[in-house]
Amino acid sequence: MDLNAYARYALFVVPSSAFYAAGAAWLGWDSVSGETVAHPSVPGVPVSVDALTEKPRKYGLHGTIKAPFALAPGQTEAALRAACRSFCADQPPVRLPGLKITRLNRFVAAVPTAPSSELGTLAAAAVEALDPFRAPLTEAEIARRRASRLTAAQDALLLRWGYPYVMDAFRFHLTLTGPHPQAEALQNALTAHLAPTLPSPFDITDLALMGEDGAGRFHLLNRFTLAAHPR
Structure with a gap:
């Protein structure tokens, strides 16, 4: 019998570069090695890094492609892995011109320096392809999401x-902080800290299947290569 080892699963972009190492250290969690990492000392950060990164830490440095979900009844982790492998083998890699540090409302994230329709297409295809594996949301989960004051389209x-x-509401980003009123100061400090490691270009050549453990932290399960030639 195939046992599902994780509470939830997700499909992320997880960089494999100096930027990943710097970002994982900043967050305090390396989802690839499954280890906690000491926070760096970053000049200009006005609050505790540990408190500032508490919310995004459990996910590790990542960009969401298919958001975390529990497996639907009758589905297995092994079947999900196989579906991810098959999906990625049929998708082309994506090249972004680079990443920059910016504010998104009250939190700070790394985002593409220019929009990419190819990345949006990839994310939409992944959401649709893997949706049969997703358990339906509970009423409590729906209520929690609606507390964020969603638009009618988002709902x-x-x-x-x-x-x-x-889909149309997708905005690729790699979250670096939780919400904070001094987001502008944080943006400036993190830009200075991370600038030497920001990739340019940023090539997305694989997608990472992640699993959430009992403590709520995500771990890399597999990297699946995006293998198809660009269409």
Whole structure:
């Protein structure tokens, strides 16, 4: 019998570069090695790094492609791995011109320096392809998401796909902080700290299947290569 070892699964972009090492240290969690990492000392950060990164830490440095989900009844981790492998083998790699540090409302993230329709297409295809593996949201989960004051379009996406920021609402980003009123100061400090490691270009050549353990931290399970030639 195939036992599902994790509470939830997700499909992420997880960089494999100096930027990843710097970002994992900043967050305090390396999802690839499954180890905690000491926070660096970053000049200009006005608050405790540990408190500032508490919310994003458990996910590790990542960009969401398919948001975390529990497996649907009858589905297995082994079948999900196989589906991810098959999906990625049929998708082309994506090249972004680079990443920059910016504010998204009250938190700070790394985002592409220019929009990419190819990345949006990849994310939409992944959301649809893996949706049969996703357990339906509970009423409590729906209520928690709706507490964020979703638009009507986002609410419809939540009910259809289990997550409100997909398809036309998808905005790729790698979260670096939780919400904080001094986001501008944090943006400036993290730009200075991470600038030497920011990739340019940023090539997405694989997607990472992640599993959430009992403590709520995500671990790398597999990297699946994006193998198809660009269309």
